[in-house]
Amino acid sequence: MEKIRVSFNLNNEDVTIETFPNKRVVDMLREDFGCTSVKEGCGEGECGACTVIRNGEPVTSCTMLAGQVAGDRIVTLEGLSKNGELDILQKTFMEAGAVQCGFCTPGMILSAKALLMKNPHPTREEIRRALSGNLCRCTGYTKIIKAVEMAIEE
Amino acid sequence: MKEFSFFSPGTLDEALSLLSQHKDSVSVIAGGTDIVLELNERAHTAQAVVDISKIKDLRYVKVVDGVVRIGALSTFTDLENDPYIRDHVKSLYSACYYVGSPQIRNLGTIGGNVANASVAGDTPTALISLDATVVLRSAAGKREMKITDFYSGAGKTQLEKDELLTEIYFDAPTENMATAYTKLGKRKALVIVVIGLAVLLERDCNNICSKAQVVIGAVARYPKRLPSIEHYLVGKPITKETFEGCRDMFSQIVYDMIPTRASVGYKKESVKGVANKTFNSILKDFSLSGGEE
Ligand SMILES: Cc1cc2nc3c(=O)[nH]c(=O)nc-3n(C[C@H](O)[C@H](O)[C@H](O)COP(=O)(O)OP(=O)(O)OC[C@H]3O[C@@H](n4cnc5c(N)ncnc54)[C@H](O)[C@@H]3O)c2cc1C
Ligand code: FES
Ligand code: FES
Numbered sequence: 001m002e003k004i005r006v007s008f009n010l011n012n013e014d015v016t017i018e019t020f021p022n023k024r025v026v027d028m029l030r031e032d033f034g035c036t037s038v039k040e041g042c043g044e045g046e047c048g049a050c051t052v053i054r055n056g057e058p059v060t061s062c063t064m065l066a067g068q069v070a071g072d073r074i075v076t077l078e079g080l081s082k083n084g085e086l087d088i089l090q091k092t093f094m095e096a097g098a099v100q101c102g103f104c105t106p107g108m109i110l111s112a113k114a115l116l117m118k119n120p121h122p123t124r125e126e127i128r129r130a131l132s133g134n135l136c137r138c139t140g141y142t143k144i145i146k147a148v149e150m151a152i153e154e
Numbered sequence: 155m156k157e158f159s160f161f162s163p164g165t166l167d168e169a170l171s172l173l174s175q176h177k178d179s180v181s182v183i184a185g186g187t188d189i190v191l192e193l194n195e196r197a198h199t200a201q202a203v204v205d206i207s208k209i210k211d212l213r214y215v216k217v218v219d220g221v222v223r224i225g226a227l228s229t230f231t232d233l234e235n236d237p238y239i240r241d242h243v244k245s246l247y248s249a250c251y252y253v254g255s256p257q258i259r260n261l262g263t264i265g266g267n268v269a270n271a272s273v274a275g276d277t278p279t280a281l282i283s284l285d286a287t288v289v290l291r292s293a294a295g296k297r298e299m300k301i302t303d304f305y306s307g308a309g310k311t312q313l314e315k316d317e318l319l320t321e322i323y324f325d326a327p328t329e330n331m332a333t334a335y336t337k338l339g340k341r342k343a344l345v346i347v348v349i350g351l352a353v354l355l356e357r358d359c360n361n362i363c364s365k366a367q368v369v370i371g372a373v374a375r376y377p378k379r380l381p382s383i384e385h386y387l388v389g390k391p392i393t394k395e396t397f398e399g400c401r402d403m404f405s406q407i408v409y410d411m412i413p414t415r416a417s418v419g420y421k422k423e424s425v426k427g428v429a430n431k432t433f434n435s436i437l438k439d440f441s442l443s444g445g446e447e
Contacts, residue, residue: 001157021160021203024190044191045258057231057260063190064261065183067160068205111256133255 008069010035011079025061025069026050029076037077037106041135048134051107052076058114058133077106080113088151089113096147100138108134112148121152155194162205166291169206169318174293176202177316183207184227185261187254188270212265212320215239223323226265231256233264242326244439245333245352249280252337265319268301271309271376276350278305279371280335281322282379283352289321290314305376331356331365332439336432338424349373349408349421351428355392355436363387363396373421374411382407392440397433401426 007016010033017032029035029052041049043062050062053075080087089109092098099105108131115122115130122130127148128141136144158181163169173180181200183189184207193203206212212227215236222243224233230250233239240247253259253276267277268288278301286301290313301322304312313319327333331354338349350371358364366387371377383400390396404425412418437443 002159004160022155022157022193024155024194043194045187045254048255048257051257054260058257059260060187060257063185063187063258065160065186065190065193065203065205067162068183068186068207070162070208130256133257 004067006067006070008071009073011075019066021065021067023066025052025064025066025074028066029061029074035076035078039103039106041103046135047104048107048111049104051110051134053110053114053117056114056117058111058130060133075110075113077109080109087113088154089116089147092147092150092154093144096143096150098139098143098147104134104136104138108136108144112151116148116151122148124149156199158193158201158203160203160205162208164208164210166209166211166318166320169204169209170291170293170316172202172204173316173318176204177314180204180315182269182318184263184266185229187258187262188266188272206318207263217326220326221323222326223321224264225321226268226319227263228265230259230262230264230267234259243284243333244435245280245283245335245354246277248335249276249337249350249352252276252339264322268304268322269311269313269319271305271311273309273375274372276335276337276371279350279369279377280333280352281324282377283333283335283354283367283369284324284327285354285367286322286324288319289323290317291320292317302379309375327354328356330358332436334432334435334439336428336435338428348417349425349428350377351425351432352377353432353436355387357392357440361392361440361442363390363392370407370425373408373425378411380407392437392442394433394437394443397429397437401429404429 003018004021005018026040029038039049041047045060045063051058052061054072089112111131111134161172179201181203183205212225214225216223230253233250264277267275281301287298288301288304290297333354335352352369354367356365366384368380368383369377386400405422408422408425
């Protein structure tokens with residue numbers, strides 16, 4: 001199969017890669033770029049574990065083909081911490097006890113981040129709706145919502 | 155995933171010429187929310203995949219001369235955030251607002267939703283109630299047809315392999331019209347429609363119903379207009395009482411559509427609540443008493 005060339009911006013860096021067109025974005029990010037924070041849960045768009053921010057909006061990377069991110073700006077959890085300093089959401093998630101097994105956490109934080117980038121003071125209802133595509137089997141969501149609210153206050 | 159060659163045209167003309175070159179074995183991908191799973195799991199055999207998601211010219215909502223025109227690549231999020239759709243086409247707005255999750259709304263396109271012809275699609279039900287027309291283009295030319303004619307039954311459409319759905323359009327609802335869509339979903343992980351009900355009503359200056367377009371989705375194999383309800387409504391005053399008078403008809407219709415299906419008991423009862431909610435929204439839009447808060 002012929003490889004395709006895909007250029008995009010990953011975590012504030014312009015990148016170009018030759019990859020197989022039948023790779024999904026989740027596989028490309030994990031295998032070719034080592035972004036292992038991007039998790040594959042269901043592989044069907046249902047759980048949100050593979051969420052990345054694309055041009056400012058959260059999307060499921062398991063429902064996209066590698067070639068579809070050409071020219072886009074993609075942010076993964078790796079791109080949130082700056083010079084070793086954690087993002088505010090990463091801190092409040094830990095402080096609020098919103099992380100148990102941690103599998104859902106990267107996707108959850110990215111959905112929350114995308115929300116706060118657009119709307120710095122969301123209501124609780126807006127937070128719930130923004131996180132409704134991210135499933136957590138451990139925490140029961142209350143602490144996750146709390147963590148986002150703590151980040152808003154800071 | 156099977157092997158294929160991948161093309162990402164930036165313009166409609168390029169896309170159409172790629173489709174005609176590869177029409178023997180080609181798949182179109184827009185948002186990918188339906189088809190990537192298919193490519194990944196099922197033994198999908200297209201040798202060429204044409205990604206149309208970069209064709210910027212197919213992403214718009216505009217109102218020209220009383221006609222609402224929507225580019226096929228508009229996402230659910232685009233439509234939900236469009237002030238005109240939100241304020242004047244509530245049925246389509248609600249159909250988009252309640253789709254799956256933010257991630258799916260950011261990727262999924264109205265063109266993909268219509269072309270996919272899934273039983274559980276939300277926007278087709280709303281679009282049929284708006285009596286929408288679809289525009290199909292190929293390198294050879296352009297065809298237009300009512301969305302009801304586009305669906306040839308049971309998950310099939312009139313789309314040829316070398317064609318793209320480029321636009322969906324319908325008459326802009328007038329001041330004397332109200333529209334509504336209610337989705338009843340069952341939660342597995344994300345909500346999939348169990349019943350979708352879309353309504354467009356028009357009233358005259360005496361508050362008498364002069365036009366009714368009522369469509370039920372996700373019950374039969376494809377969304378269906380309900381002529382008996384439409385008949386019942388036309389000529390009657392638009393009031394809570396009138397609407398209450400047809401609740402049992404909805405139950406009977408659902409029963410007649412799927413008498414042997416296991417879900418019939420549940421759907422037959424719940425459709426009354428769905429009808430209630432839909433009509434309450436219409437009353438509210440007409441600023442009549444009995445509407446929801
Ligand atoms: C987790 C999840 C939840 C979902 N929830 C809902 C929901 O609540 N309601 C709902 O209605 N749907 C739902 N869907 C289904 C899906 O998101 C929609 O059907 C979406 O609109 C498909 O659009 P797309 O752009 O992603 O299509 P794609 O997956 O890219 O394409 C779908 C099909 O349409 C064809 N196609 C796409 N665009 C065109 C075009 N312009 N011309 C010709 N052919 C075209 C493709 O070839 C393909 O066969 C859900 C999906 C997932 C994964
Ligand atoms: S792995 Fe992508 S949504 Fe579950
Ligand atoms: S912390 Fe385990 S799934 Fe959310």
